[in-house]
Amino acid sequence: MEAFTTHTGRAVPLRRSNVDTDQIIPAHWLKKITRDGFEDGLFEAWRKDPEFITNRPERAGATVLVAGPDFGTGSSREHAVWALQNFGFKTVISSRFADIFRGNSLKNGLLTVVLPQETVDKLWELTEADPTAEITVDLVARQVRAEGVEAEFELDDNARWRLLEGLDDISLTLQNEADIATYEGVRPGFKPRTIRV
Amino acid sequence: MGRTLAEKVWDDHVVRRAEGEPDLLFIDLHLLHEVTSPQAFEGLRQAGRKVRRLDLTIATEDHNTPTIDIDKPIADPVSRAQLETLRKNCAEFGVRLHSLGDVEQGVVHVVGPQLGLTQPGTTVVCGDSHTSTHGAFGALAFGIGTSQVEHVLATQTLPLARPKTMAITVTGELAEGVTAKDLILAIIAKIGTGGGQGYILEYRGGAIEKLSMEARMTICNMSIEAGARAGMIAPDQTTFDYLEGRDHAPRGEDWDAAVAYWKTLRTDDDAVFDAEVVIDGASLSPFVTWGTNPGQGVPLSANVPDPASYEDASERFAAEKALEYMGLTAGQPLRDIKVDTVFVGSCTNGRIEDLRAVAGIIEGRKVADGVRMLVVPGSVRVALQAVEEGLDKVFKEAGAEWRHAGCSMCLGMNPDQLAPGERSASTSNRNFEGRQGKGGRTHLVSPQVAAATAVLGHLASPADLSDATATAGV
Ligand code: SF4
Numbered sequence: 038m039e040a041f042t043t044h045t046g047r048a049v050p051l052r053r054s055n056v057d058t059d060q061i062i063p064a065h066w067l068k069k070i071t072r073d074g075f076e077d078g079l080f081e082a083w084r085k086d087p088e089f090i091t092n093r094p095e096r097a098g099a100t101v102l103v104a105g106p107d108f109g110t111g112s113s114r115e116h117a118v119w120a121l122q123n124f125g126f127k128t129v130i131s132s133r134f135a136d137i138f139r140g141n142s143l144k145n146g147l148l149t150v151v152l153p154q155e156t157v158d159k160l161w162e163l164t165e166a167d168p169t170a171e172i173t174v175d176l177v178a179r180q181v182r183a184e185g186v187e188a189e190f191e192l193d194d195n196a197r198w199r200l201l202e203g204l205d206d207i208s209l210t211l212q213n214e215a216d217i218a219t220y221e222g223v224r225p226g227f228k229p230r231t232i233r234v
Numbered sequence: 235m236g237r238t239l240a241e242k243v244w245d246d247h248v249v250r251r252a253e254g255e256p257d258l259l260f261i262d263l264h265l266l267h268e269v270t271s272p273q274a275f276e277g278l279r280q281a282g283r284k285v286r287r288l289d290l291t292i293a294t295e296d297h298n299t300p301t302i303d304i305d306k307p308i309a310d311p312v313s314r315a316q317l318e319t320l321r322k323n324c325a326e327f328g329v330r331l332h333s334l335g336d337v338e339q340g341v342v343h344v345v346g347p348q349l350g351l352t353q354p355g356t357t358v359v360c361g362d363s364h365t366s367t368h369g370a371f372g373a374l375a376f377g378i379g380t381s382q383v384e385h386v387l388a389t390q391t392l393p394l395a396r397p398k399t400m401a402i403t404v405t406g407e408l409a410e411g412v413t414a415k416d417l418i419l420a421i422i423a424k425i426g427t428g429g430g431q432g433y434i435l436e437y438r439g440g441a442i443e444k445l446s447m448e449a450r451m452t453i454c455n456m457s458i459e460a461g462a463r464a465g466m467i468a469p470d471q472t473t474f475d476y477l478e479g480r481d482h483a484p485r486g487e488d489w490d491a492a493v494a495y496w497k498t499l500r501t502d503d504d505a506v507f508d509a510e511v512v513i514d515g516a517s518l519s520p521f522v523t524w525g526t527n528p529g530q531g532v533p534l535s536a537n538v539p540d541p542a543s544y545e546d547a548s549e550r551f552a553a554e555k556a557l558e559y560m561g562l563t564a565g566q567p568l569r570d571i572k573v574d575t576v577f578v579g580s581c582t583n584g585r586i587e588d589l590r591a592v593a594g595i596i597e598g599r600k601v602a603d604g605v606r607m608l609v610v611p612g613s614v615r616v617a618l619q620a621v622e623e624g625l626d627k628v629f630k631e632a633g634a635e636w637r638h639a640g641c642s643m644c645l646g647m648n649p650d651q652l653a654p655g656e657r658s659a660s661t662s663n664r665n666f667e668g669r670q671g672k673g674g675r676t677h678l679v680s681p682q683v684a685a686a687t688a689v690l691g692h693l694a695s696p697a698d699l700s701d702a703t704a705t706a707g708v
Pocket residue numbers: 296297341342343362364580581582640641644645662663
């Protein structure tokens with residue numbers, strides 16, 4: 038996983054709540070068997086509209102998505118995170134994320150930042166008025182900064198550490214392989230098995 | 235202090251707990267399907283890892299599979315490639331797989347329970363958000379992303395922060411004609427699509443205890459639509475009776491030991507939930523959605539709400555957008571909404587009881603002119619059972635299409651899709667924009683409402699069916 042320390046970039050203000058995973062990446066894209074090449078599927082239905090925010094020339098190259106509440110609801114598809122990353126987003130700001138989406142994003146190094154809705158409103162106003170305005174998301178200081186905005190955000194220490202270091206969960210877990218083996222040794226015999234081994 | 239059901243199951247699966255770290259939980263059952271697994275297997279391959287516990291892993295094909303002409307090669311080359319990738323991966327790594335054409339094939343959340351693999355007090359995961367379904371057995375079951383799929387394949391564990399717990403107590407008894415689907419739609423409308431976020435829900439109370447296993451699965455299935463990753467119901471005699479004798483249910487002494495353990499899986503009287511919601515089950519009536527998220531629902535007897543009536547600005551905006559997308563006007567009675575398609579199926583309502591309910595209503599009646607009705611069983615086993623009971627004939631005689639098992643129009647990854655602007659009454663779980671096909675408009679309903687709607691051509695409940703629609707004696 039790519040490490041995330043701090044990022045500064047221009048923003049896409051997306052004034053919509055409940056942006057579900059079917060909007061982020063429609064199901065027909067999920068037939069792909071790779072983790073890349075999803076950029077054209079991002080917000081596919083909305084992007085048909087030439088006026089849709091990501092289609093506007095002044096938003097080209099923006100890397101910070103400022104979204105409405107309940108971003109990423111719906112399915113567990115990690116493709117939603119890949120699509121955002123493939124498109125060029127490094128971080129998403131919202132007042133509330135769906136759990137699975139948030140977990141997926143943090144596992145891929147896409148930093149999801151939770152800020153109060155009032156702060157999101159300010160970021161919307163700022164970046165709508167001035168498309169060149171930049172937002173800095175600083176994971177080291179756990180802070181979001183933009184003109185007239187300086188907001189702290191929370192992220193638990195463990196998740197933050199893994200992001201800062203770009204650590205891979207599986208290798209971390211396998212360091213505790215002995216604990217897994219111990220647990221397996223005392224699991225009750227009546228637990229279900231899919232095959233006899 | 236006592237513990238809740240969720241806390242008990244959680245505690246029993248902690249492999250490692252350390253200050254400042256998420257708990258490492260052991261996973262008892264890992265379900266796989268073609269859509270969210272290819273990148274996980276690829277990750278294993280790249281790292282030179284193998285599947286740690288093949289005996290706790292099982293795969294089925296469901297999302298992409300066609301529901302007609304299943305003996306012919308799959309027309310869409312991309313779908314075909316994805317299924318072939320799953321087959322190749324399962325063969326290479328040694329995972330048990332039920333492919334198209336196999337008698338155990340079907341929607342992953344229908345297959346696990348019917349095989350008896352889903353058991354009380356187990357942890358169940360799958361790269362699919364509706365894994366919450368399995369919570370109906372008192373299992374801790376939740377959807378995971380592909381990185382986590384790879385993690386479970388490699389380690390049979392997941393590092394997870396413990397969610398909070400929320401009790402959803404449904405008092406009283408559901409009235410005649412009111413189903414589990416109506417109840418869960420009403421719950422989501424009440425707490426909202428983000429209301430369960432960060433919680434494991436426990437459904438409890440008199441109305442829940444009276445539900446069959448299949449109805450309980452319908453409820454837990456849609457926990458994710460309220461934002462909760464998991465929903466649970468304490469196991470009881472209904473659960474044990476459902477499991478006894480199934481392929482993978484314990485037998486003999488194991489059965490006794492299992493039941494003794496399962497009986498301990500109840501929230502203690504002195505346990506405290508982090509949040510509680512109480513619903514009067516007796517006050518409910520058939521419920522349908524009018525909007526583009528599962529929280530946008532009202533009783534069938536109501537009218538399409540006026541966005542202006544929402545105090546919250548973002549909800550108001552969402553309602554306006556939804557009405558525009560759905561092609562509806564505020565104040566319009568729900569019963570006046572005409573549909574083009576009726577879809578019966580999915581892991582929410584594609585089980586045998588659902589098909590029986592639909593057949594019971596459309597038997598001797600006809601699907602309305604101009605309405606297409608698809609009946610898609612949740613699994614091959616469900617299909618075989620339906621055929622044995624003659625339900626397939628009832629569907630066909632009424633003018634419905636009887637299809638092969640799979641996810642089908644629930645998400646439209648296969649050819650079963652709505653055309654732009656088409657409107658469906660669907661027993662599935664998501665009414666998101668474009669979910670059932672680009673530009674398609676979805677109303678979530680119970681199987682009973684789906685059946686009545688198919689006959690009348692507009693949203694309706696069985697109570698709306700007069701004798702005139704019956705062609706008795708035919
Ligand atoms: S039936 Fe629908 S909700 Fe269930 S697993 Fe299939 S696509 Fe997902």
